[in-house]
Amino acid sequence: MTEIEPEESSTEEKIFEAAKDVFHRKGFDGARMQEIADKAKINKSMLHYYYRSKDKLFEKVYQLSLMRALPQIVSLLNKDLPLEEKIREFVREYLSVIKKNPEIPSFIIRELNTNPSRIQEFFRAQVAKRVQPFIDQVSEASEAGKIKDDLPPEQVIINIMSLVIFPFIGKPILQILFNIDDSAFDDFVDQRLEYLPDFVVEMTLKSDSDL
Amino acid sequence: MTEIEPEESSTEEKIFEAAKDVFHRKGFDGARMQEIADKAKINKSMLHYYYRSKDKLFEKVYQLSLMRALPQIVSLLNKDLPLEEKIREFVREYLSVIKKNPEIPSFIIRELNTNPSRIQEFFRAQVAKRVQPFIDQVSEASEAGKIKDDLPPEQVIINIMSLVIFPFIGKPILQILFNIDDSAFDDFVDQRLEYLPDFVVEMTLKSDSDL
């Protein structure tokens, strides 16, 4: 019996999970090493023993947060699929993945807006090239006249991103405007999962009757 | 001659403008009183002389940022206009106003996500009741079967907000994905100003042929 109990994660892992939670909620500037230590139920100096500095700990959290979510979301963008299907699947996949980690979009974007230098290079390296095939495919469709209102590709892509990402970032606004709690927000996301994939396709591509 | 030169704003105003800039870019947690003082070219202790504390200075900046932009944007939501026209005008108005202060959305949302307690009450008091008439009007249209795909009102409104707000918040992502600089981003916003009002209406309301 080599003590592999599920709750008994290593100190390093406990720290990482706690750090993830705190950094996600408070951002780098608002996070406190003490709060991370408390949440991990370990001594503050352990943080430095394992990760040397707040910066390094943050970097680990940031990179792993991105890398855990990103491959699932963008893997299908490189597949050989018709654009319509790709859009539908992308919307579905994004909502499904983020539903399980709803703080990620606001975390990534906050840091990108607040302290670009710390992370933008990693973001560029990891994201840009994986998305490029999709951009190309939209560009082709655009040139072939298949995009509604003949929008340029950047506008198409930003519109899609807006509809899938914003609700998670704007959650507090949503909760104020419609007076809903967390569980109602979850229902709200489920609702989107149902209609949004088709909705985005309709909004983006010319329908048969337009041709 | 009573010395009314445009560049010669009062110390209090210089502080406020500097604070606005720093808080908008760095957020409350990332902002430094020293940086604000440097930017205003005054002594750090002047900050406390005029505003007593970082919290109070922030509150002033936050409230005024919101109150300068909000009335312009939401005033028409209370007018007696057909929904279609109201949506069109709202999109146009939002883009026009935010174009001049593009950091506001990311500022408001960052603080709302990072430190809700500090500002959500003010936000609720100022925004919620001004938007309510618009929510009601969308609800009526929804019950009357005038909304595309028969979406519930919250979904309709969040979709509209996503399309107008997100591009400003996601600017750094946009710049990475499409490799564009600030001036190209401005062009991008101008492009949206042209097509988005009609686009959002089409996306939201059933067209005549659907009836």
Add this chain to the structure above:
DNA sequence: GTCTATATCGGGATAGAC
């Protein structure tokens, strides 16, 4: 590997001269 104690520094805030 884990703890306590402490160093060090930065940042918000105040006192007091002018």
Add this chain to the structure above:
DNA sequence: GTCTATCCCGATATAGAC
């Protein structure tokens, strides 16, 4: 109203015992 000097706390980080 504006400046200098300083206080004081909180936060990151390190030293060193166990």
